Each structure stands twice: as structure tokens, then as C-alpha cells.
Amino acid sequence: MSTFLGVPMRRSRDAESPIRGTETFPHAAKRAVNDTQLRRNLGRATATIRGKRQAVVDEMPDWEALRDSGSAIKAQVMADLPALLEQLEANVIARGGVVHWAVDAAEANRIVTQIVTATGADEVVKVKSMATQEIGLNEYLEEHGIAAVETDLAELIVQLGHDKPSHILVPAIHRGRAEVREIFLREMADAPEDLTDEPRMLAMAARTHLRRKFLSAKVAISGTNFAIADTGTLSVVESEGNGRMCLTLPETLITVMGIEKILPTFTDLEVFLQLLPRSSTGERMNPYTSLWTGVTPGDGPQEFHLILLDNGRTNALADEIGRAALHCIRCSACLNVCPVYERAGGHAYGSVYPGPIGAVLTPQLTGIHGHHDVNSTLPYASSLCGACFDACPVKIDIPSLLVELRGRAVDSDRGHGLPTGWDGAMKAAAWVMSDEKRFTNAQKGLAAGRLIARKGQITTLPFPLSAWTGSRNIPAPPTQTSRQWFAETHSATDAGKDRS
């Protein structure tokens, strides 16, 4: 996004964090669009998941009823959140768990580190958790001498590749098999020398590597997909079995949970355990779902800690329209149907939450601090096609949220500093377009366009319209507008002036 002063504003003045990148979306996307490996991987991956999802959704005659229920339950959760959180806390404590409250990422990281340190462990195993990525937990633990081993295959690939995740569900989707093989051979001490790039061989190498960790781990860290208020039950929905390993074998389990991931009753799971697998991996049910409540003597971790995380969620909650973004169950269906995500990839959003949901959740978690804030470009990373809304299992109206947040982005600039070129142009356009004399006068100026057209097409226009003509022609303006034509060919009454 550039200012008309000719100075491209591409870098953020705000601090970088897991939910704020260093580049504006258009700038980062420009690079991604030209990355042929990424385009190919993503295009193939998203098309495949789309097809699988559609097949299992089409099987369900009550799919829309499930979506309606899911949407209503989540709206209810937001309205009742304080009471639900207190109920969850009481039930977890009653079953031997410990509950902590963390206002922000820093506090959550401190709490986790304190718990781990108290056990004497210097290594933890992790189940994939968006919340822990959001707070930069692994990096914080590293700084404090604790190694956090990611055990999801894709997260392992990202970790060993010193990379960042690019998709909520399949974080290493930007990596081809050859790249994964290279990463394993380079970073995994026990990878077989004759490791091929066949996905099965790569997965087995990861299995051997991680099994040692699972069998000896003392501390595990997880997130949760759904926390049930009326029973204190937590859940992890997964495919590989690393979740079961982390939730069952260690002595201490720490779960970091965004405050919005709560459901009122155990029965509500009947809705969400149907919505989530079909929407995310396109399966009737994912291979493993684990549910646990506090501590069960003789079975699994004997020390359980639940950390309730805010980190900006109350910003969204306080917003009558914006809070719908908190309904998200992290299925990633919206990413998989988004034509923008498919071509720009996840990294372009600069946040662990990319894609359509990322475009509406990320700016609410961080706030938008004027047009210098790279997150102000996220709500514009969409053509408003609406495919995400159709795919969302809990019916989050992402297009409307995007428009609302665009309004916030514009409003965050009002009264601060110089207006941008866009501000000036849009104000001028509004002035012209709210009055027919001003508009028809402006239309006369279009005649100039005919002078630069060749064979009825204009191929070059000056900045900022060069953004159009960089890749597209525009037809030469006509000699007559439609209103002029109508006035010429029809009588005055047809102009709707008289009421007869």
C-alpha cells in the first residue's frame, strides 16, 4: 500500500510478533505469487482438500442444521463467556487440575516456563497448538534453556527447517517432498542415510525420531480444540497419534487455551465433532480424538495445568460485529477455498493465523494502528468473493467482517497525520458521486481517455492506475454515457422526473 507522495510504505513501524509481520500484505504477496514451487504446492493441496471436504459435506443432509447449531452455540458462548470460564475452572480444579489465567503472551510464557522449570525438565514435547504459536512459546522456552520439540510431522518439518508455518492445518504445505528430505537429512541425527523423498519413508523417519522423545518425555504442552464448561473436559482432535503420546505418557501436562475455545456442555460436542473433521481434513472423523478431565489416578499425567489466554481476544469480544471471529474452530476450510490464500500463501499474512480468518482475527488481536501498521493491510487481502463464508462450519460472515475492519483501518487514521492518497481520492470521489452535476461533469473528463487509446483500448495509465494497466487493458471511454443516450432517445417522462 503506497502513499501518493511516492514513498512506498511497505515496512511496519510496529514491533514484529507471531501475529504481526514486517511487510504489508501486497508486498509480501507479490513475492509469493512468483514463487512457482509454492504456487504449485498450494494449488494442488487446496484443490485436493476442497474436493475431499465437498464430498463428505455432500453426504450430510443435516449439514446446514449443524452449521446453524454451531453458529448459535458459539454466539451463546461469547455472550456467556465469564460464567462459562468460571464453570470450566471449577470443574477442572475439582478433578485435580490447576488453572492459571494469562492476560497476554508474556504472562502465559512466564507461567509455562515456571511450571516446566519446577519439574526439573529441560525438554518438553509439544502437540500442535495455534495458541502456543501465537504467543511465541517455543522461542521463549529456548531463551530460558528449555527445548520444545514439536511432534506434529508438519510442525516438526517447520521447526527443523527453521521456518514459519504457512497454514493452520498443514503448516508445511509450502514444502515439497524433496525439501523435506533435505531438511531431515540435515537436522535429524538419526535419519537413515538412504532416506528417500517418498512420503511414507519420511513419515517413518519422523516416527523413529520422535518415538524416543515420546517414551522418555516428562512434560508435554498442548492446546485444546474444545473445552467443556459443564464437565471440565478438554479435547485434542488429531490424526497422527502424537497428541495421544503427549497427552498420555508424560507426568506433567500443560494446556494453553484461548478463552474463546469453550463450549457450554458435553452434548455440544455432538455438533462440533461432526463439523470439524469434515471441514478440516475432509474426513468423516479424524483418526484420534482424546478427551480428558483434570487428572485420572493411574492413567496419564498426574499433574495437569490449564492456562487460560486472553492476548487480545477481549478486543474482539468488545466488538459487536468483530467478535464473530472468535467463533472460529480452526478448521482451515476458509483457507482452502480462498483464491487469495491459494496464490499468496500463508507467510504473506505475517501471522500464525493466515487466510480469511487470519485477515479478520489477526488485526483484532493486535489492533490496527493506522496505515503504517502492516496489519492494516490484512482486511484488504480479499476480493470479497464470499467463498469462505460458504465454507465456514460455524457461519462466520467473514466478508462482512472484512468490510467492517476496512472501516476500522480507515477510521484509525482519521485525525492523525497527513491523509493518504487513498483518503484524498475517496473523499473526492464521494463528493463527485453524491451529486449528478458533479458526476456528469467528471464524466466529460473521460474524453481524454479516448485520446490515448489505440484500437479502442488503453494500455498504459499513470500511477496509481498503472496498478490496473500493468496487466490489463481498459476500453476507451465511449463517446456518450448511457444517461445521455437515454435522454436523447426517450421522452422526459421516462427519465422518471414526473409522477403521473
Add this chain to the structure above:
Amino acid sequence: MTSRDTMLAGIRAAVAKGAGPGDTTVVPRDYAHTGVLTDHAEVIELLVDRLLDYKAIVTRTDRAGLPAALDTALAPVRSLVVPAGLPADLHASLHGRDRVVVIDGAPDVLTAYQLDQLDAVVTGAQVAIALTGTIVLDAGPDQGRRALSLVPDRHLIILHARQVVETVPEGLARLTPTAPLTMISGPSATSDIELSRVEGVHGPRTLHVIIVAD
């Protein structure tokens, strides 16, 4: 003020500020609660269809044939662990062909490393959901603690026909929420590498279900 106090106060204020006419109090539940199949035999067939789709091994038998079926299913197995509450009348089949049988907790509770040395585990189950091919364990006496059915590479489940329901709501209704629950829908899998599905990552790579007709 503790963080708890601060957060709860902040959340209450936010909920009040963002309140709107969109806040629903009545949740519609027009989705299917019960199944469409009238004949329970069809429900079993549906389950079998899903299990085979997930590449689980399926054996059908009845109560009289169970011991033999179990013995056959354990043919590739040299050593196995079972929970203490597995029915005693099955123990003879377990021990067949000089298999080593360890009963967890009688007398010793096995470590993760010890479990890793064993070929297989045999458990019962609490309920199975046919529509999704899901079998749910609830750590009951015939299933044991969760680690048992996780670490060995082959998991054999003895499932009774009466335990099979059609829909997810029906299945969840048969569960005790606070028990350690494991919902299994086929062997573990990943599609993380170029979306090529690879079966058997960390959980048991072989899932064998013996369905016992009532």
C-alpha cells in the same frame, strides 16, 4: 488484583460492550440425532464399511466363535499386553501358540519402554459409531489405561454388536464425560507431506476389530 480478577473484569466489560441483537439465547438443534437405518444389522454393515475404508482389519464372529477368532487374529503376535479386566474366558486364546501375555497392573504397571517392546494390545471398547467408523475407549476395566492401547504397534479391539450405534449424538450419549476418552477412527495418518496420505505414524499401525454378534 490477580490476573484472574483482571481478566474476568475485562471479559465482563468486553461482553457488555459488544452485546448486540445477534446474541442468541435459543440454540436450534435440527440436525439428526438418531440414525436412518431401522435394522441394526445394517448399522453393523455401515460400521464395517467405514472400518475397511480406514484400512482396519475386520473379523466377524459370534460369542461361541470369539476365542478362535481371537487366536487367529493374534497369529502374527509373539507378545501382548492386556488390561486386568479383560474377560477371563479369553485368556486361553491369548496364551495360545506360546505367546507372552502381560497383564497390566497384575502385578506390575508397565513402563512406556516395556509397552514398546510388546507386539500387541487387546482391549474391549465402550461404544462404536457406525456413520464415522469411530470406536471409543473409556479406560474401563476391560480397556485399561490409555497408554496400553497407544504404544504397542497392533491394537485388537473386541467389540460387541450391542455396543454399535449409528450416529455421533447417539455415541456421545453413551459416554461418561470425565473418563479418559479415546475416539479411534482408523489407524493414525498424516497428509502433511504434499498431501500424500501415509498411514501409521505414531499410534498403532495395525488396528484389528473383532465384531461379536449378540
Add this chain to the structure above:
Amino acid sequence: MRIAVVATCLADSLFPEVVKATVGLLERLGHTVVFPQAQVCCGQMHVNTGYLKEALPVVRHHVDTFEAADFDVAVAPSGSCVGSIRHQQGMVARRGGDDALAERAEALASRTYELSELLVDVLGVTDVGAYFPHRVTYHPTCHSLRMLRVGDKPLQLLREVRGMDLVELPDADQCCGFGGTFALKNPDVSTAMLADKMSNVLSTKAEMCSAGDASCLMHIGGGLSRLKTGVRTVHLAQILASTTERAFV
């Protein structure tokens, strides 16, 4: 019926043939068409770019203009404009503190239709007597598809057009990449989406690509023209208005 045409700021300025075709079609079907000369714009561009405050006077002017006109129903040859009129104008007015304007906008919206909606739902017709001897593929624009949910009404109409070879567009429901100011703010992604849309259009070997929205056609046509594909765009109204006696291209 007495039908007011919402020309749309874009078609009025750059694609008057779309308006001519809309008027011609409805008159051929026996209706009286009125053109409120004071009309300018529905406000969509401002709303979707985040300038909700600036959109208010534009919306107000639209509502004032059409309220003062005498007609039964209004029609716009644009799914996106009708989408904005139906789903956004009320919101803009409320946000600007003018609930009365919101009600007026919503009242007008309740009798404003996109072209295929008007023909099929209001006028009850799918065969409009059109003749268009060309090979055509149809792109169902996102606002029509997902905001208005017109379903296959455009295809119902096109199937009745005589002489036309209608070819299905692969991945038709994929966005073309226009998205209003998105095309300027994110030109690279917009162009990448356009490339795939054009590729699908070209695979049909159609002479023309049609749609119910001049904005999407400007984008698709702009790409087809730049790459000298020899394929052009034509609005749904232009096809439906064309007969053996007169072609509206």
C-alpha cells in the same frame, strides 16, 4: 410494468452498451423503462474500501433519487450493485446515525433486482426471444452467486437463447480477481486470479465470455485483450437483448 433502470456508475460511464441492452430488452418484453437522470452510484466502492463515512452521501443520493422516481421495480445489470443496495446501504445509514435513511434504503432495496432475478422471479420469464449466434461461456460472478444467491437463473435464461453455443466454464465459481479496489491494492494476486480465470475461459474455445456484472467483465476482458487472445466479453443483458433483427454487441 414500469421498470427503473439503475445504470450503475461504471456502466453509465464506460459500458453504456450494457444499459442500452437492458433497456432494449425490457422494452421488447413490453415494459416501460424509466431512467432517473439524477442517479449516480450505489456506494459500493466506498463501502468495500472502508470509507463507510464517505459512502453516506453517495447512498443518500441514490435513495433520494430513486424514491422520487415513479416505478414499480428497479433493475441493475450488476449483481454487485444490487448486493450492495440490498446488504450494505442500510448498514451505512445506520452507522452514520440515520435510521430513517436506513429504512428508506431497505424499502427501495426490497424492489430492486439484479437482471436475472427480475426476469425469472419477477417477470416470470426464461425465454426472452433472444438470438445470439456465438460460442459463449458464462462466468457467474461472486456477488450474484453468493450474496444474492441467484443460483442458475442466468443459465436458465441463456439456455433459451437461440443460435448460441453455450459452453460450461471450468471452475466457474472461482473468483475472477476483480474485487473492486482489490484489483488496485493487490494487483499481483488479482492478476494471478485473472490468469486462471482466463485460462479456463480459453479452454472452452468460446468467442466470448459473459457475466452479469460489467466490473468483472472489465477485468476479464482487460486481460483477454492485453494477451491478444481474440476472445472478448459480453454482458448477459447484451446477449438477452439481441435478436435476429438487432445485435446488442
